[in-house]
Amino acid sequence: MKTIIAIIGGGPGGLTLARLLQQQGAQVTVYERDRSREVRVQGATLDLHHDSGLLALEVAGLTEAFLREYRPGADYTRVLDNQANIIWEDGDHGKEKEAYRPEIDRGPLRDLLLDSLTPGTVVWDSHLQSLEEMNGGWQLTFANGSVAYADLVVGADGANSKVRALVTDIRPFYAGITIVEGAVTDSRHTIPQIHEWLHGGKLFVLGDEKSLIVSSKGDGSLVFYTGCKTGEAPAGPWNDRDAALAWFESTFQGWNPAWADLFKNASLPLTIRPQYCMPPDQDWTSRHNITLLGDAAHLMPPYAGEGVNMAMLDALELSQALAAESDPAAAITRYETGMRKRAGEIARMTLEQTEALHSPNGLQHLVSLWKD
Numbered sequence: 001m002k003t004i005i006a007i008i009g010g011g012p013g014g015l016t017l018a019r020l021l022q023q024q025g026a027q028v029t030v031y032e033r034d035r036s037r038e039v040r041v042q043g044a045t046l047d048l049h050h051d052s053g054l055l056a057l058e059v060a061g062l063t064e065a066f067l068r069e070y071r072p073g074a075d076y077t078r079v080l081d082n083q084a085n086i087i088w089e090d091g092d093h094g095k096e097k098e099a100y101r102p103e104i105d106r107g108p109l110r111d112l113l114l115d116s117l118t119p120g121t122v123v124w125d126s127h128l129q130s131l132e133e134m135n136g137g138w139q140l141t142f143a144n145g146s147v148a149y150a151d152l153v154v155g156a157d158g159a160n161s162k163v164r165a166l167v168t169d170i171r172p173f174y175a176g177i178t179i180v181e182g183a184v185t186d187s188r189h190t191i192p193q194i195h196e197w198l199h200g201g202k203l204f205v206l207g208d209e210k211s212l213i214v215s216s217k218g219d220g221s222l223v224f225y226t227g228c229k230t231g232e233a234p235a236g237p238w239n240d241r242d243a244a245l246a247w248f249e250s251t252f253q254g255w256n257p258a259w260a261d262l263f264k265n266a267s268l269p270l271t272i273r274p275q276y277c278m279p280p281d282q283d284w285t286s287r288h289n290i291t292l293l294g295d296a297a298h299l300m301p302p303y304a305g306e307g308v309n310m311a312m313l314d315a316l317e318l319s320q321a322l323a324a325e326s327d328p329a330a331a332i333t334r335y336e337t338g339m340r341k342r343a344g345e346i347a348r349m350t351l352e353q354t355e356a357l358h359s360p361n362g363l364q365h366l367v368s369l370w371k372d
């Protein structure tokens with residue numbers, strides 16, 4: 001009898017795994033809490049790396065679909081000081097394979113993965129509430145009252161994973177930086193100055209131990225996120241424009257007033273994201289019928305641009321381990337051992353990067369990193 005596999009979470013990691021497992025003929029269902037695929041996928045654009053995100057898409061047979069959907073030119077990067085002086089810029093990351101980091105918006109990435117799955121693979125409106133061991137597998141209970149059974153569960157349910165507690169007692173720690181994230185529609189007309197600076201790509205603005213990252217998106221909007229050491233819960237309220245603007249103007253005092261246009265024009269509410277990280281040296285004893293991937297396994301701040309790439313590489317390595325081992329327990333042990341080591345090294349580098357970008361020399365650090 002075939003192993004029934006349940007993936008909790010239809011983010012990039014969970015959907016990539018579903019695709020790779022279906023290519024192997026596995027019986028797999030993705031349970032996703034979003035009500036439908038029409039729910040707008042928010043967030044900054046993602047740059048995929050040749051040895052992780054792009055590799056997973058290639059093995060999944062989705063390179064052509066990716067090439068139809070990525071945004072050429074969106075990797076144009078400018079580093080600015082807080083007065084909006086351009087300190088460094090680079091529009092040609094395509095020179096060498098290692099430096100090739102094409103950008104794709106989250107929505108199109110999700111769509112191309114969804115379109116690659118057998119119809120009905122994703123069960124929407126399935127917010128996992130609890131898991132109980134049953135008959136050697138798991139009974140899953142969802143917020144809408146439905147239940148399901150699986151022999152093997154993969155927690156791909158992101159930063160606040162419910163599945164994580166069944167695999168490890170280790171919890172994420174606060175990494176010292178809190179993000180305030182927002183989006184501005186039709187940036188060409190609403191904030192033409194920043195739109196022009198963006199040049200269809202990304203801005204990294206650094207100074208005073210703070211960061212502001214702005215990304216253009218294919219639908220004409222832009223997404224921005226500030227990063228600073230304000231504690232886990234900076235004052236809001238974040239659905240109140242005056243309060244949000246007052247917070248920005250006092251926290252980013254002395255910055256070019258043009259940056260405040262982001263807060264004056266952003267859709268409300270803004271999103272507050274205290275940045276947590278799983279310890280780089282985490283370890284646990286693998287279980288035979290449940291595992292984790294992506295942010296659920298190794299949450300880290302976004303300052304090295306590795307999160308989605310690691311999630312998709314996890315999916316590839318887990319699918320390969322399940323194909324190589326006839327015993328799922330051996331496959332999980334093999335996958336988790338490699339995944340923890342790899343993700344630990346990336347998490348260490350990411351924490352160093354997070355600290356360096358929010359240090360007094362953040363600007364010089366980034367420029368010297370990218371110049372070399």
Ligand SMILES: Cc1cc2nc3c(=O)[nH]c(=O)nc-3n(C[C@H](O)[C@H](O)[C@H](O)COP(=O)(O)OP(=O)(O)OC[C@H]3O[C@@H](n4cnc5c(N)ncnc54)[C@H](O)[C@@H]3O)c2cc1C
Binds near residue numbers: 013311
């Ligand atoms: C501001 C910001 C900028 C970022 N920029 C980058 C970047 O440039 N490059 C990069 O590589 N990474 C970036 N990241 C990180 C990246 O977004 C994540 O690492 C990546 O999305 C992880 O993928 P995932 O599939 O593991 O989890 P997620 O993308 O979080 O997906 C989890 C899915 O599970 C669903 N879910 C959650 N709980 C449940 C539940 N109980 N039941 C059912 N479904 C559930 C969610 O709805 C979601 O669809 C950024 C993150 C942030 C916050």
